[in-house]
Amino acid sequence: MSKNKLPDELLRFIDEWKDKRGNLIMVLHQVQEHFGYIPREVAFEVADLLNVPVAKIYGVITFYHLFKLTKPGRNRIAVCMGTACYLKGGEDIILELERLLGVGINTVTPDGEFSMEAVRCIGCCGLAPVMTINGEVYGNVKKAELTKILKKVKGGK
Amino acid sequence: MNMIELEINGIPVSVKPGTSLINAAKLVGVKIPTLCYHSDLEPWAACGICVVKVEGSPKMLRACATAAGPGMKVTTHDPEIVNVRRTVLELILSTHPNDCLQCSRNRNCELQTLAEEFGIREVPFEKRLRDLPVDNSTTSIVLNPEKCIACGRCAKVCQNMQGVWALEFIGRGEKTRIAPAADVTLDESPCIKCGQCTAHCPVGAIYEKDQTREVWNAIEENKKHCVVQIAPAVRVAIGEAFGYEPGEVLTGQLYAALRRLGFNAVFDTNFTADLTIMEEGAEFVRRMTEGGVLPQITSCCPAWTDYMEKFSPDFIPNFSTAKSPQQMLGAMAKTYYAQKAGVDPKNMYVVSVMPCTAKKFEVSRCETMTSSGFQDVDVSITTRELARMIKQAGIDFRNLPNEEPDSLLAEYSGAGTIFGVTGGVMEAALRSAYFLITKEDLKDVHFMDVRGMKGVKAAEVDIKGTKIRVAVAHQMGNVEMLLNQIREAKAKGEETPFHFIEVMACRGGCIGGGGQPHGATDAIRAKRTAGIYTDDEKSVRRCSHHNPMIKKIYEDFLGKPLGHKAHELLHTGYQERKVYKK
């Protein structure tokens, strides 16, 4: 493990937050933002840099659903399964996406292009059912539109 | 101090501020059931068994974590409370295997006891067990997550008391489990095998690796000459398994029991504790007088050695190279005793009975543990395991006569026996160091400053003008502070704040070891400690160097402390280890 493994901007961030109390979660966010997940060796390095036990880091990572230990797809689909979206058919959207992508929830498609997960309310319940792709919100999603949306996203990259 | 007045079940009580409702209830003769609470730890308040009603609160409150407040009106039980407790218990049991018969905690399990007390005959809810693999990767302890009730004690012990952080809650919700980080096994984790988790687990989810079968097999094998040793702290705790009060000194019965189990020779680790003092004391005097690395730090606790090698390898030069008493006895048995008794060491089998799970690890921790040409100690079992063996053999422990050990490796001084408590090694060392430095004997052998339960004890000892500053730490998590103090002084180029440091990984020292009978609290530790000091007081000789057998072994066999032979058989070395092996 070498210190050089972490990109500079991450090291700068860690340096800036090093002495602030309660920095761990903020640093992990930054790591995930950078890698899309929290790679094992980075977790160990963060432990080192922040002087926090590795076990504590894993305790935290595995407690919070946003933190991922495995690499997600290039395009991350998150379908809202909050109450409003559930009542308006969020589940059907998931089923349809599973059918279109050929993989189940929380898995990455074999080509690494997409990964899909169910999330809790993203606060756009008025537009239910809602999903996000790479952070961009899609409201009033209809099953029939999904193919088009996926195509567009894939093409757009 | 202003006392707090409250009412429990209508009975007025007055308690010191900060007293929990559990302890307040004891004053009115009520034992509130608990499962996650342990008096060593801050209440984590997880299980929900200890709930009580407090007037004015719509919810039930957790008695373990609620401090008595002025004017509180508490109800500790009524039909509703009992029902809620029972339902919670049923829920816990619905995710727990019905495995009592094959469980290390059978008849001594906090969950089982509660289930019995609540008269649970069937669990009305669906059974859901968790199919998680058992981790028996270490030499010392086994983690069976299926039996874990997520009380958190082990993690809190490992993190807060021991400062090791081998265990943590991993995952969330119903998937929460206790495990090392990053999917490694316990053996690959920073675990130091102190076994404190096993001593604190209320159920049979973390327990000592049972090696009694190996011992029985060795005894059974005719050509094996089986030798056994018992550690200082075992004699004051083993009785708890047979209905004695903690702290009862049962050395004579233990010798008798071991002989009846079929051991060919019964020895006492206290003897090699005296021997350790001779070596370690000489080493200390040499460091003091010849300008060696100071402070010298004791190394007889293998959990502590493991900790130092992993977390503070910068202190390797400070470590006494003297082996621990367990290992010295093994080495002496397979060389000196083997010679005297005319036994081929190849056919000798050395068993030690220790209060300790880390000792199981120590027997093979590095190549110097085979100084006799064979593994010096073949197997190390805990007090708990020995108690089971005695029961298996049907030995009526309470009615055993006092017997004597076998000669050569058993006679001990008071200094040897106090190795079992925190401060004991230091006190024993000082008793002999005084002699080694001044060639005079102490009038008063008691060093009260290094005794007691304070996490770090510091004292200055005046040896005829030579001021020796000593410190004693117990409970692993307390040591870092001490080490930092030394590091700081070193960084600033100041004189070392201490010359001699004793460290024991377990709270209270080995009497509170991870292999001792379950249920240790500070009250029980105090009784065991008192037992140890009684043993010391009633010893004819109080200093290691007065032990005639020690003199004899040097004359007959070893030569002189730190001599060539002693070095070969009684000393070891240390190396940096990675905290995570994988």
Place this chain on the structure above:
Amino acid sequence: MKFTRDTLKTHRDSLRVVKARTTVLVGMGTCGIAAGAKAAFQTLEKAIADKGLQDVVLKRTGCLGLCFAEPTVEVKNANGTSTVYGNVDAAFAERIVTEHLATGTPLTENVYEQPAADLFDEDAAPLKQMRIALRNCAIINPEMIDEYIARDGYAALEKALFEMTPDEVVKEVTDSGLRGRGGAGFPTGRKWMFTKNTPADQKYIVCNADEGDPGAYMDRSVLEGDPHSVLEAMAVAGYTVGANQGFIYIRAEYPLAIDRLNLAIKQAKECGLLGEKILGTDFSFDIELRLGAGAFVCGEETALLASIEGNRGMPVPRPPFPAVKGLWGKPTVINNVETYATIPMILLKGSKWFNSIGTATSKGTKVFAVTGKIKNSGLIEVPMGITLREIIYNICGGIASGKKFKAAQTGGPSGGCITAAFLDTPIDYESLQSIGSMMGSGGMIIMDEDDCMVDVTKFYLEFTVDESCGKCAPCRIGGRTCYNILDRISKGKGQPDDLQKLKDIGHAMRKASLCGLGQTAPNPFMSTMKYFEEEYRAHIEDKKCPAGKCKDLLTYTIDEAKCVGCTACARRCPVSCISGQVKKLHVIDQSKCIKCGQCYEACKFDAVKKG
């Protein structure tokens, strides 16, 4: 520039010299943007430029709350009238410019009612909604501090610092009767007093912006539309209790709110309204953000503090309460976003004014997010004491697609449902509790006759099981056990004593769970079992789902009398289990049917029956 008291006043006065100009406001909350507000904004911008309309001001704001009609655009005409347009796509945006703005005559299509009158507008006619917490949302540009200042922003802080002692602030807040809007409804003034009266070298102010309840987005809207109101109130709280550091714990799922808060903090610091020596006084107060990471339980205050400290968000028992022993063991005020957003108005308009709104025990207004099977889903702010009927039928246009109202769930997944019998109960903390629900944070989910209460309850429980922190046995184990019981009931495998089991476990969870999550997790099934026992019994005893929702209990049959043999159903059936000749009766092979419901949707003749 760092303001002093005087320069702030002059600055505010200068901002108030309003030019009578036409203002076009585009709602650009996350919701609006998701619905296409960016496109609308760009079109408006371009069209206004193309037309050379000099005195039209185009502004981004937070949202109006008309989620059902997003994107929304409001045109405030120079003469004081105003028009709200909904569903503004690019084409319609073009028309707003070319027709309305260019001619001065509003369009008649896509026009919606103004939801609420502006609190600052003395002459405004009263409307059904009353906006205190949302007073600036959809009016100011949240990214410009001046727009906040112009509307008396930071005047409450100024008043507190220069004209009030901490005790007077506590008294004012206490007298107002304000109760926490995060759910529990604890009197805010008392909370502040506890912290104020606890001596400590360091105290903290924390804003709870975790908003984890699915179906609730009041706080997001405030933070996106009016972030300074929260900052100002936190500074007031800091001054009152003697704290100089504040933290906003905000869920990472709200990126826009996070950006706007960061910007607002930066601007406030530049203006000397946060940071060292605020407005030249000796009072210093700083605010930092801390992000959540996807754990609903972190909305619970002790778990939230654990999370800010960088730990697993596991609750600890109270007492001691955070007000006395909170963040890093120091006295800490924790309030909800909406609670804070209300504070400046209380200080400026007085406790009497606030206290006069609402019911005997619940004062002021409450923001609700009304979603589900409601026609006009959206965000509303109404005085306490309003009835559910008024909300559903008068403000939100009734049930969508004309179905029958069945129940409303308030208080999120841990709340309870309100049935038609209670439509006229005035909404306040106590009365909601007395009918087995709770105020909660303000999510209000409307269900109609198509929703099955067993199914919905199961859904809620799945949420709490998933979000349980796992610390305590009643919640960790009890929740899953209850979920599994509900699951088997919904699959027709319910057992006669299942309802009793649910009650027993529910009781134990309420009493013995450590935190509010476990204590309230049984609410949905406890309340639905009470009000919809028949529906549960139908599932258990008759193996029927009256609402036709629980898949395993459905059978699809074809009505001989109605089937015309159009074959549509057979063509759609994914497992080809419908047989029948063209123009002849079709029949479903029940042994093969997977109950997907496609045939039901396909049949134009209402011949496929579900039941």
